[in-house]
Amino acid sequence: MVALSLSHRLRRTPFSDGVEASGVKAYTVYNHMLLPTVFRSPAEDYHHLKTAVQIWDVACERQVELRGPDAARLMQMLTPRDLRGMNVGQCYYVPIVDETGGMLNDPVAVKLAEDRWWISIADSDLLYWVKAIAHGWRLDVLVDEPDVSPLAVQGPKADDLMARVFGDSVRDVRFFRYGVFDFQGRNLVIARSGYSKQGGYEIYVEGGDIGMPLWNALFEAGKDLDVHAGCPNLIERIEGGLLSYGNDMNSNNTPHECGLGKFCNTHTAIGCIGRDALLRVAKEGPVQKICAVEIEGPNVPGCDRWWPIMAGGKRVGRISSAAWSPDHNTNVAIGMVRMTHWEPGTEVEVEAPDQTRRAVVREAFWA
C-alpha cells in the first residue's frame, strides 16, 4: 500500500469526520474527492456488506444539475437512452457519449421535474462537457454542481435501518425510483439504488451541514443491526458485474462494448450527440465486449494496470478489475475480450504480474 498526500484539492466530504472516526484504512480519489476503500479489510468489509448494513460516504458521486426550459432537451442530447418515457420520480442509468459514441461517463440521471434533473456522475468532470454543450447550443438552461452529497445505505438490513430513520414508507420506494423524505425539517431525495447487489438506498444529502447529523442518526438507529461504515467493495462489485468508469472502460469504448447496448435506444433517442456513430455500431455490433472472466490459481495481486488476455500467443483482450472471491473460492474478474474469444467457456491466459494464469470466459457474472 502506498501513501496518499492530502491537500484541499482532494476534497473532503460532509461525512469525512465520520469516516475518520470509523477507522478508514485507505482511500482512493474520485471526482477530486476522497472515497474510502477499506475499513476493516476488503474481505471483512465484503462479508459484512452481504450480511448486515453499511453506511457509505459516496459524496464523490457529484451531481450535475440541469434547470430550465431546455433541461430535458439537453438531457436527451447527452445520452442514447430514450428518455421520453421517463417520469418524475424515476432514476435511469444512462451512458453518456461524445460525438464518436465514446463513453464519457456512466451516471444515474434523476428526474426531479420536467425542467430539473440531477446527473449523479462517475469519475470524470462531466460538468465541463454538459456546461459547454449547453453553451455551444445556446440552450436555455442552468448547469452547475449543487451542494448535494450522496450517502449510501447498503446491505440486506438496509430497509430496516432506513425505516427507523425515515419511517416505514421508505420501504415502498421501488428499484431505481425515489421518494422525498424528511430529516430534521429538510426534504431529501432517497432512491433505491447503489453500487452493490445487496440492496439499499442512496440518500441525496442536500446541504453539507446535515451530513454529520444524518450520519450519526443512522449509526445511532442501527446499533443492534451491526451497522458499520463501509464503501464500494471491489470483490462484491466484480461478482455483481458492476462496471467502474476509468477502470473497465473509458472514452475509447462504446456503450455496446460495455454491455450497455440495452440502454441505447439509438433509433428513437432523437437529438443524442454521437447518434450517427452509434447507429453504425448498433448495425455492425461491437468487435469486443466486457465479459466476466474466472482466473485460476491462488489470489491475484491488485489490478493496478490492465493485464493482457492472451490466446495462442495473441493478445485478445485485457483484464481491468480482479479480486479473490471468498464466497466463490476463485478469482473473479472483468475483462474486455475480442469477439474471437468471447464465447462462454473459452479458455484463455491472463498475464498477471506475478504469473501467467489460465482463465475462462464466463456466461455471466457471479451475482
Place this chain on the structure above:
Amino acid sequence: MVALSLSHRLRRTPFSDGVEASGVKAYTVYNHMLLPTVFRSPAEDYHHLKTAVQIWDVACERQVELRGPDAARLMQMLTPRDLRGMNVGQCYYVPIVDETGGMLNDPVAVKLAEDRWWISIADSDLLYWVKAIAHGWRLDVLVDEPDVSPLAVQGPKADDLMARVFGDSVRDVRFFRYGVFDFQGRNLVIARSGYSKQGGYEIYVEGGDIGMPLWNALFEAGKDLDVHAGCPNLIERIEGGLLSYGNDMNSNNTPHECGLGKFCNTHTAIGCIGRDALLRVAKEGPVQKICAVEIEGPNVPGCDRWWPIMAGGKRVGRISSAAWSPDHNTNVAIGMVRMTHWEPGTEVEVEAPDQTRRAVVREAFWA
C-alpha cells in the same frame, strides 16, 4: 499519512517504473493519474531541488491537442489572453474560463503550428470542455488527448544535465519558448518551463515507449550532478507563488481574483467565452484576491482543507496552501483575502486546526 488504494483508474505513467525504483514515498492523484509528492522528505527534496537537479514525472499534465483549420479560433475562444501575437515556438500561461468568467483550468498553451496546439493542463478534465465547445460551435477542428507525457528537469543544474543528453543548443531555449530536439531518432518538444522557480525544462515526451529510455538516459548522464527523482515541491511552490488549481482556486474564482488579471486582455481577446463577465470584473476589480500570507508560530500541519482567515471576529478569507519554509524560517502560505484586509502588512488570524495563529498579509511571495 493515509493509504492510497491503487487501481487502473488511477493511471500509471510511462515513468512509473522509474519513480518506483527511485523510492517514491507518497503520491497524489492529478488528472486521474499518479503524481509523486515525496521521495526522501519534503524538506530534503526541497533543499535538493534548490541546489542540484531533479527529474519529475509530471505526465499528469495531460495534453489537449487542437488540430485543424479552426484550432486557433477555438484556442482564443477558451482564454481571455490575447493570442494574436503568439508565435509558433512559444508557450503561454492561459487562464481558461467558463461563460461566467470562472476558472476551469490554468494550463500552458503550446503553439506547434497555426493549426496545431497543445494545452498542457492542470487538474480538471479540460478535454471535456474543449471537445464540447468545438462540437457545439461546429468548429472544424479535431480535439483529443495525444500520447504525450511531460517529464520535467528542474533545478540549477538542469541546463548542464539537459545539454549532455540533447546537446548544447538546448541551453539557448528561452523562457516559455520551446525547441525541437532529437532523442533516439524521435523529435521531442522541449520548453524552458516548469512548476518551480529553480529553472529548468519540460520535455513533452511523445510516445510512452520512450519514457523509460529517456528517464534512464537522464539519470545516467547526471550521476556526477547529483541528479535525483523529484516532484513539484509544496514548500518551494508556495515560496514562488505558483498556484495550484483545485487548491488555491477553482471555478468560483475569476482570473482577477487569482492575480492573473495580467493574463486577461479582455478588450482585445475577441471571441473569448466569458468575455462579457470579465469586462465587468475588469471594470470593477475583484473584491478578494490571492495573497502571500506569513503565518507565525511553529510548523503548521498539512493544509488539507481551507483554514479561515479572521479579523475582528469576521471571516476575511481562507488559507489554501501552507508549509514550513526551512530557508525563510517561517510558515509560508497562499490565501484568498478580502479587499478590506489585503493591504500588505495587515495583521490577521488564521484558524489552523491545531491552534489559531497570528499571520500577516505580505507584499509579495518569497521568491
